[in-house]
Amino acid sequence: MSQTTKPWVIGNWKMNLDRRAAEILAREIADDPSCRAKIKVGLAPPFPYLDRVAEILGHGPVALLGQDLHPEARGAYTGSVSGPMLRDMGVTHVLVGHSERRRLHGEDDNMIRRKISAAVEAGLTPVVCVGEDLAQRESQQAMTTITTQLEAALAADGWPGQGETLVAYEPVWAIGTGRVAGREQIIEIHTGIRRLLPGHARILYGGSVSPDTAGPLAREKEIDGLLVGSASLTATTFLAIVKATTPA
Ligand code: PGA
Numbered sequence: 001m002s003q004t005t006k007p008w009v010i011g012n013w014k015m016n017l018d019r020r021a022a023e024i025l026a027r028e029i030a031d032d033p034s035c036r037a038k039i040k041v042g043l044a045p046p047f048p049y050l051d052r053v054a055e056i057l058g059h060g061p062v063a064l065l066g067q068d069l070h071p072e073a074r075g076a077y078t079g080s081v082s083g084p085m086l087r088d089m090g091v092t093h094v095l096v097g098h099s100e101r102r103r104l105h106g107e108d109d110n111m112i113r114r115k116i117s118a119a120v121e122a123g124l125t126p127v128v129c130v131g132e133d134l135a136q137r138e139s140q141q142a143m144t145t146i147t148t149q150l151e152a153a154l155a156a157d158g159w160p161g162q163g164e165t166l167v168a169y170e171p172v173w174a175i176g177t178g179r180v181a182g183r184e185q186i187i188e189i190h191t192g193i194r195r196l197l198p199g200h201a202r203i204l205y206g207g208s209v210s211p212d213t214a215g216p217l218a219r220e221k222e223i224d225g226l227l228v229g230s231a232s233l234t235a236t237t238f239l240a241i242v243k244a245t246t247p248a
Contacts (some may be wrong), residue, residue, distance in 0.1 A: 007218060008166070008204055008225030009234025009242050010042040010065060010127065012095065022049040026056040028235035032242075036061050039246045040225070041234075044095055047081050056089035056133070066094035068101055071114035073122070083122025088138045094119050096126040097149070099133075109152030116156035127166040127204070127227070128153045130193070134173040142171075142185075143192045150196050165201040167193055168227045174207025176229060183209060183220065190222040211240035218245040 017025065022045055035041040044065035045053045054064050070080035086094060097112040097120060107115075112128075119126040130149040146169070153159065162165040169189050171181045181189075190203045205217055206227030217223055226245060231237040 005202070005224070006038055006040045007223075007245050007247065008025070008040045008042065008202065009214075009238075009245050010044060010093075010168075010204065010225070010227045011204075011238050012044045012065075012067060012098075012227060012229050013232060014067070014100070014229060015046055015235045017046070017049070019049060021053065022046070023052055023056060025233070025235055025238075028052040029238065030057050030062055032235070033173055034239060034240050034243050034246060037246065039242060041242055042093060050086070050089045050091065057090075061192060063093055064091050066091045066124070067098070069094050069118060069122075069124070069230075071111065071118045073118065083118045083124055087122050087124060091124060093125045093127055093166070093169075095129060097129045097153070099129065099175060100171060101149070103172070112149070113152045114155055115154045118162060120156065120158035122171055125163055125166060126159065127168055128159075129168045129170055129206070130186075131170040131172050131175075137171065138171060143189060145196055146189060146193065147196060150193065153197070158244055160197065160199060160201065165197060165199060166204065167197070167201055168204040168206050169193060170206035170227060176208065178208050180209065180213050180217075181205070182211055183216075186217070187220065187222045194222075209241060211237055211244060214241040215244035218247075 042063035047192045066086040069083045097113045101107045116126045130146045132145040136145045202224040204225040209226045209228045
C-alpha cells in the first residue's frame with residue numbers, strides 16, 4: 001500500500017441479503033468510525049437496495065457502487081440498469097468486467113470496453129476487474145490473459161481519464177473458493193498491470209479476502225486495496241478487514 005494515498009476496501013454483496021439485512025449492514029458500516037479515517041470504503045449492494053443504502057450512507061465517507069451497468073444509457077433492454085440511472089441513485093463507482101459477469105453472462109472484452117465507456121460517459125468511475133482462470137494460470141497464461149483484458153479496457157472512450165484509475169485483480173480460481181493468490185503471484189500481476197496503465201493506477205486485489213488475510217495483503221506496497229465478496233456480508237468480518245487494511 002502506498003504511503004500517500006488511502007487504501008480502498010470495497011464490499012461486493014453480489015446477489016445476497018434481503019432488504020432488512022442490507023439496511024442493517026449498511027447502517028453498521030456507515031456508523032463505524034473505522035470507515036472514516038485513512039481509508040476509502042465502498043459498498044456494492046444489489047440494484048433493488050441501492051436507493052435504501054444510498055439514504056443510509058447519506059453524504060458520509062462510504063462510497064456507493066453499482067455491481068454492473070448496461071452499455072447503453074436507455075432503451076428497450078428489459079431487466080437492465082444504465083449508468084445514468086446509477087448516477088441518479090447516488091452511485092459514484094461501478095464494477096465492470098467482474099469474472100461472474102464475464103463467465104455467467106457471457107460478457108466478452110468488447111462488451112466490457114463498451115461498459116467502461118458508458119460508465120465514464122455517465123460520470124461514474126469504473127472499477128475494471130481482470131483476472132485469469134485456473135487453466136490460464138496453469139498454462140502460464142495469466143499475464144497474457146490480463147494484458148488482453150486490459151488492452152480492451154484501454155480502448156474504451158475516456159478511460160483512464162483525469163480521475164482515479166481503479167483496477168481490481170481477481171484471479172477467478174480465488175473467488176469464493178477460500179484460496180487466496182500467493183504474495184509473489186499477486187505482486188507479479190500487479191506490477192504487470194501497473195506497467196500497462198498510464199499514470200497512477202490504483203490496483204486492488206480480490207479473491208477470498210478474509211479478516212486473517214487482509215492485513216498481510218494490505219501491507220504489500222503493490223496492493224492499493226481489497227475487493228471483498230463473501231466476507232463483506234457481515235459487519236463483523238467486513239469491519240475487521242477495514243481495520244486490518246487501515247494504515248497505522
Ligand atoms: P470473494 O469474492 O471474496 O467471495 O472471493 C470476491 C469478488 O468476487 O469480488
